[in-house]
Amino acid sequence: MKxxxxxxxxxxxxxYAEKYAEKSGTHLHPIRDVTEGVVLGLADNIDNYGRPxxxxxxxxxxxxxxxxxxxxxxxxxxxxxxxxxxxxCDEMQIYKYCHCLLFVTEEGLPITEYLPEDHEGREIYGxxxxxxxxxxxxxxxxxxxxxxxxx
Amino acid sequence: xxxxxxxxxxxxESEVIKSDLPVLVDFWAPWCGPCRMVAPVVEExxxxxxxxxxxxxxxxxxxxxxxxxxxxxxxxxxxxxxGGELHDTIVGFRPxxxxxxxxxxxxx
Numbered sequence: 001m002k003x004x005x006x007x008x009x010x011x012x013x014x015x016y017a018e019k020y021a022e023k024s025g026t027h028l029h030p031i032r033d034v035t036e037g038v039v040l041g042l043a044d045n046i047d048n049y050g051r052p053x054x055x056x057x058x059x060x061x062x063x064x065x066x067x068x069x070x071x072x073x074x075x076x077x078x079x080x081x082x083x084x085x086x087x088x089c090d091e092m093q094i095y096k097y098c099h100c101l102l103f104v105t106e107e108g109l110p111i112t113e114y115l116p117e118d119h120e121g122r123e124i125y126g127x128x129x130x131x132x133x134x135x136x137x138x139x140x141x142x143x144x145x146x147x148x149x150x151x
Numbered sequence: 152x153x154x155x156x157x158x159x160x161x162x163x164e165s166e167v168i169k170s171d172l173p174v175l176v177d178f179w180a181p182w183c184g185p186c187r188m189v190a191p192v193v194e195e196x197x198x199x200x201x202x203x204x205x206x207x208x209x210x211x212x213x214x215x216x217x218x219x220x221x222x223x224x225x226x227x228x229x230x231x232x233x234g235g236e237l238h239d240t241i242v243g244f245r246p247x248x249x250x251x252x253x254x255x256x257x258x259x
Contacts, residue, residue, distance in 0.1 A: 002182070002212075029184060031187075033187050034184035034187055034188060037181075037183060037186070037187045038182070038183070040181075041180070041181075041182030041183060055180060055183050056180075056184065056185060056226055058180075058218045058219075058223040058226055058228075060219055071224075099185075100184055101188075101244070102184060120242050120243065
């Protein structure tokens with residue numbers, strides 16, 4: 001049995017998850033055990049790597065020379081230095097899609113409306129419309145604004 | 152009772168690659184929410200397909216080599232092996248009916 005993360009990090013992640021769900025117009029998963037699993041994973045990554053890295057990816061490990069196999073993801077200690085998979089991850093902030101099922105619709109489905117059609121989320125869940133399109137997707141909105149300014 | 156058995160990087164070859172039966176491996180991590188939804192479904196399937204398919208689970212936090220070898224990205228990921236080779240990859244939570252279709256395809 002894996003040792004539980006610190007109570008401080010667990011509480012911090014519960015507070016964060018509840019606030020971010022409200023801000024982004026999403027819900028925490030209706031099965032509490034699912035949400036609790038993700039909250040514990042995020043808290044554990046805070047305790048070990050300093051940042052709430054998504055616990056639903058497989059991250060390669062560094063070998064004794066500090067190298068790692070080529071992968072979509074970096075070792076956790078490297079992921080902690082960039083923001084792609086730090087919760088709320090880029091996928092959440094651009095597409096409002098949470099493959100970890102932390103931020104979902106009231107029915108417990110991840111929003112897939114904004115994903116590219118060939119994304120695995122579309123294949124798994126089909127088209128799940130965003131019930132609150134005026135909320136969330138901060139990064140997508142910032143990028144669109146930047147493009148508009150530049151264009 | 153034929154619950155999925157734990158396998159490790161070191162037992163993978165003997166249990167999966169050398170298996171006479173098709174094999175389903177559930178790649179999971181202790182604190183991954185969707186893994187908690189997939190596990191009971193895989194457990195039910197392991198009972199229904201006892202004697203036809205072998206079921207295993209691998210904790211990716213403790214076994215980094217095999218997940219790297221099979222390019223696991225998101226977890227949970229379910230990999231189906233047939234004749235010692237990768238036959239199918241299923242990423243994320245799926246309903247039991249979907250998983251049964253994939254298993255039936257492996258048994259055909």
